Amino acid sequence: MKVPIRISSMTAIALFACASLLAAPVSHTERFVRDFPLDAGGTLWIEDPIGAVDVVGSDQDGVSVSVVKVVVAPEGTSLKEGREQTQVLMGGDAKSRLIRTVVNGSPAAKWKSNVAYVVRVPRATTVHITGQMGEHIKVTNIAGTVTAKNTNGEITLDSIDGPVTVDSVNGNIHFLTEARPSDPVQLTTVNGSIEVQVNGDSNLDWIAQSITGDFKTNLALRSPRIALNTMRGIVNGPGGPSLVTTAVMGDVFLLSRGGSPNEIRSVKMAVVRPAVPGPQATPVASLGVLQQQARVIETIEQPLVNGPFMYATKLGNFRIGEIRGLASIQTGAGQVYLGTVTGNCSVRSMGGPLELGDIYGDLNAHTEAGEILVRNARKGGELSTGGGTLHVIYAGGAISLHNGGGDIIVNQAVGAVEADTRSGDVMVTMDPRLHTQHVSVKTTKGNIVLNIGGRFAADIDATILTTDEEAAGVRSDFNGLTIKRDTFNGKTRVRATGKIGGGGEKIELYTEDGEIQITQQGVTH
Amino acid sequence: MAECSAMKESFPLLLTESLDAQTREASHLHIENCAKCADEWNGMKEAWRLMGELPELEPPARIKQRFLAEIGVAEQKTNVVPFHRRPAFKWLSQAAAVVILAGGSYFVGHRSQPIHVQPTGVASVERIPAAPIQPAAFSIAETRTIDAANINPNIEGRPDIQNVQFSDVDPNDDQIQLAFDVTQHVTVTGARNDKSMVRLMAYVMENEDRMSPTRSRAIDWVRQTYTPDKSTSPEIAQALAKVLRNDTHEGVRIKAVDALKTMPTTSGDTREALIAALKNDPNPAVRIKAVDALAKLAASGQLDSAAVDMLRQKAMQDDENVYVRTRAAEALGKIHP
Numbered sequence: 001m002k003v004p005i006r007i008s009s010m011t012a013i014a015l016f017a018c019a020s021l022l023a024a025p026v027s028h029t030e031r032f033v034r035d036f037p038l039d040a041g042g043t044l045w046i047e048d049p050i051g052a053v054d055v056v057g058s059d060q061d062g063v064s065v066s067v068v069k070v071v072v073a074p075e076g077t078s079l080k081e082g083r084e085q086t087q088v089l090m091g092g093d094a095k096s097r098l099i100r101t102v103v104n105g106s107p108a109a110k111w112k113s114n115v116a117y118v119v120r121v122p123r124a125t126t127v128h129i130t131g132q133m134g135e136h137i138k139v140t141n142i143a144g145t146v147t148a149k150n151t152n153g154e155i156t157l158d159s160i161d162g163p164v165t166v167d168s169v170n171g172n173i174h175f176l177t178e179a180r181p182s183d184p185v186q187l188t189t190v191n192g193s194i195e196v197q198v199n200g201d202s203n204l205d206w207i208a209q210s211i212t213g214d215f216k217t218n219l220a221l222r223s224p225r226i227a228l229n230t231m232r233g234i235v236n237g238p239g240g241p242s243l244v245t246t247a248v249m250g251d252v253f254l255l256s257r258g259g260s261p262n263e264i265r266s267v268k269m270a271v272v273r274p275a276v277p278g279p280q281a282t283p284v285a286s287l288g289v290l291q292q293q294a295r296v297i298e299t300i301e302q303p304l305v306n307g308p309f310m311y312a313t314k315l316g317n318f319r320i321g322e323i324r325g326l327a328s329i330q331t332g333a334g335q336v337y338l339g340t341v342t343g344n345c346s347v348r349s350m351g352g353p354l355e356l357g358d359i360y361g362d363l364n365a366h367t368e369a370g371e372i373l374v375r376n377a378r379k380g381g382e383l384s385t386g387g388g389t390l391h392v393i394y395a396g397g398a399i400s401l402h403n404g405g406g407d408i409i410v411n412q413a414v415g416a417v418e419a420d421t422r423s424g425d426v427m428v429t430m431d432p433r434l435h436t437q438h439v440s441v442k443t444t445k446g447n448i449v450l451n452i453g454g455r456f457a458a459d460i461d462a463t464i465l466t467t468d469e470e471a472a473g474v475r476s477d478f479n480g481l482t483i484k485r486d487t488f489n490g491k492t493r494v495r496a497t498g499k500i501g502g503g504g505e506k507i508e509l510y511t512e513d514g515e516i517q518i519t520q521q522g523v524t525h
Numbered sequence: 526m527a528e529c530s531a532m533k534e535s536f537p538l539l540l541t542e543s544l545d546a547q548t549r550e551a552s553h554l555h556i557e558n559c560a561k562c563a564d565e566w567n568g569m570k571e572a573w574r575l576m577g578e579l580p581e582l583e584p585p586a587r588i589k590q591r592f593l594a595e596i597g598v599a600e601q602k603t604n605v606v607p608f609h610r611r612p613a614f615k616w617l618s619q620a621a622a623v624v625i626l627a628g629g630s631y632f633v634g635h636r637s638q639p640i641h642v643q644p645t646g647v648a649s650v651e652r653i654p655a656a657p658i659q660p661a662a663f664s665i666a667e668t669r670t671i672d673a674a675n676i677n678p679n680i681e682g683r684p685d686i687q688n689v690q691f692s693d694v695d696p697n698d699d700q701i702q703l704a705f706d707v708t709q710h711v712t713v714t715g716a717r718n719d720k721s722m723v724r725l726m727a728y729v730m731e732n733e734d735r736m737s738p739t740r741s742r743a744i745d746w747v748r749q750t751y752t753p754d755k756s757t758s759p760e761i762a763q764a765l766a767k768v769l770r771n772d773t774h775e776g777v778r779i780k781a782v783d784a785l786k787t788m789p790t791t792s793g794d795t796r797e798a799l800i801a802a803l804k805n806d807p808n809p810a811v812r813i814k815a816v817d818a819l820a821k822l823a824a825s826g827q828l829d830s831a832a833v834d835m836l837r838q839k840a841m842q843d844d845e846n847v848y849v850r851t852r853a854a855e856a857l858g859k860i861h862p
Binding site: 107151152169170188190191209211212228229230246248249297315332333334349350351352353368369370371385386387388389404405406407421422423424425445446 | 741773774775776779780807808809810811812813826833837840841843846847848849850851853854855857858860861
């Protein structure tokens with residue numbers, strides 16, 4: 001009996017070993033070098049969506065391209081497919097050379113590939129590089145024009161003497177030179193940061209832009225001016241080339257090569273608070289130390305604020321459960337959520353949705369862009385948005401609603417309602433216990449639905465101006481309205497006037513190219 | 526005198542121009558030569574003209590109810606839109622559309638083959654014996670319930686459907702109902718992803734001819750009903766994309782992009798609509814929601830280069846709302862190798 005057991009154990013071990021081997025990923029690395037003639041002053045184009053690109057200028061003639069192509073797959077068949085579908089193409093002539101990586105894989109492909117290039121070119125070459133997801137793009141010692149573009153990965157330009165344009169989505173950008181720049185430099189990244197190191201004597205016309213970041217330098221900056229998110233200033237003296245640095249969500253550093261990190265100061269701080277004595281030391285920036293800084297908007301989050309809450313920020317989200325006192329919030333952009341505010345509540349946002357819960361005091365809220373949802377405006381208030389749905393679930397007092405574009409919905413109003421929107425439907429439901437209340441609704445394009453109780457009394461003046469001659473007009477569940485049709489400025493005007501419930505507060509409804517419905521609560525439609 | 530009596534009897538037909546040419550000519554000759562008939566004719570013409578200028582008034586509900594009871598017709602629901610008399614070609618077109626929508630029973634078992642019903646022409650109405658549709662003018666209040674599976678999914682013509690209602694009687698099953706008025710009250714029942722049901726839903730969402738609140742409600746309902754279902758027909762997303770592109774009503778566009786954001790399937794067409802909305806829509810709320818929808822695609826690795834370029838452009842755009850810019854930047858931050 002022992003022999004068969006031994007054989008079976010050995011078989012199992014062998015099978016396990018084979019299975020392990022089969023499960024291990026396989027890879028293939030291919031290295032090769034190609035040399036081509038390229039005239040001095042010629043152009044090199046490189047497109048490589050999946051790997052690192054290094055271009056070095058030299059005094060030698062011609063182009064030398066060193067390629068490393070790596071394909072990794074879970075098994076042999078996929079590996080073969082990956083090798084076939086990842087191709088390196090080279091073409092052009094002595095004036096213009098093109099190097100391209102072409103990848104034809106579907107997103108579901110099991111293999112992955114990477115092609116890295118190290119290219120030596122004459123120093124006077126014009127270099128254009130388009131990357132995508134490669135680890136980095138690095139260009140060194142070029143006297144011609146350089147452009148580089150990618151989505152992810154660092155871009156470093158070292159010792160470039162010609163005009164430069166760099167555009168990245170998520171990568172940091174480094175522009176380093178011992179010399180004084182004499183040509184324009186434009187560096188742009190959305191989520192990365194920018195580091196520029198130049199000769200300390202350089203003259204530059206520096207324009208820097210950032211929404212969330214700062215502009216920092218240890219160079220002499222003359223009369224910097226900041227307007228919104230843009231800073232403009234002269235470095236050292238006038239007459240230098242333009243340096244445009246845009247890091248939408250990151251910082252911008254302009255440094256003297258070899259200068260002291262301790263002298264780096266915030267230009268924003270210096271401009272906004274000039275009274276602050278002395279430069280502020282920042283031990284952050286030195287050559288190559290920029291970290292990936294894909295910032296998100298800061299969120300001020302508190303479950304409870306026991307007292308008044310006043311906060312102003314250029315950019316910030318707010319998420320506060322309860323404020324026991326008044327609330328005053330201003331943000332350049334961000335979402336605002338307030339659960340309960342026991343005092344008056346004022347919110348101003350240059351953009352972003354507002355969600356407000358139970359507001360005991362007077363409410364005043366405005367956003368330049370985005371929705372507004374208010375669950376309970378006990379004393380009513382004034383709400384406005386530049387565009388977005390404006391929704392009030394309960395208004396205990398008079399409420400005024402203005403919308404630059406979008407629907408307005410009021411689920412239950414006790415006080416007077418004033419609502420207007422540029423383009424959108426307006427639906428207002430009055431408290432069913434109300435006998436009368438003033439309502440004024442206007443939409444320049446949309447429908448109006450006013451829902452009132454059976455005992456509601458009012459003087460109705462409802463007007464529709466429309467290009468539709470067959471417009472259904474004003475529909476009402478209440479008797480007592482007289483409807484007239486006429487032509488006004490080439491359009492059909494339908495006007496319904498009259499008293500319902502014997503008359504009361506005035507209800508004014510006006511729409512263009514829409515319908516008006518005055519419905520009675522509890523009546524099924 | 527006998528001739529005058531006969532003439533007076535024909536005045537109503539003369540007014541409505543229903544007499545044949547020969548009789549009409551003879552009548553006018555008589556009126557010209559008979560002062561009494563001429564007076565009577567002129568009076569009748571004036572009364573007819575004045576009647577034409579009077580506003581159309583809805584009879585009081587109580588009188589209407591009593592009248593309907595006397596003639597043996599059940600009270601209509603108050604929300605049924607009265608049928609407006611239209612020019613004949615429109616009437617024919619709509620009648621044909623009703624036949625297309627309601628006459629599906631004839632086609633049971635034949636759905637695998639394309640069916641083409643002419644949008645106009647009485648002949649096509651007569652060709653469908655299984656659909657006992659009465660002429661629209663006599664069936665205003667009639668209610669019909671039709672299985673979506675029995676309807677030709679091709680909606681031809683542009684039927685003016687109004688008073689649209691949606692319902693999902695049992696949320697646990699796949700069946701939904703769509704009811705509307707189109708010269709008669711029609712209720713279509715069927716599976717939510719049934720081709721005919723999807724086409725009807727798309728038609729309701731896209732139909733901007735009349736600014737009724739129907740489209741807003743339809744989009745809200747589609748969002749609630751279709752989005753949790755991963756097998757949602759791409760035609761629903763395409764219809765929403767079309768609304769997002771073309772609708773002039775900003776509230777409706779906001780709803781469309783909101784619904785599109787939650788759609789499980791995102792075709793190239795809807796992606797292009799989102800990109801176009803982010804680029805051009807004047808309403809900032811639409812642009813914010815378009816960014817959010819593209820951010821969702823970015824997180825799932827479905828973002829193409831056109832979308833990346835548009836997000837990049839928006840993040841950089843100085844005159845764009847800062848919130849839109851930062852959201853665009855955040856969306857781009859989700860792109861990973």
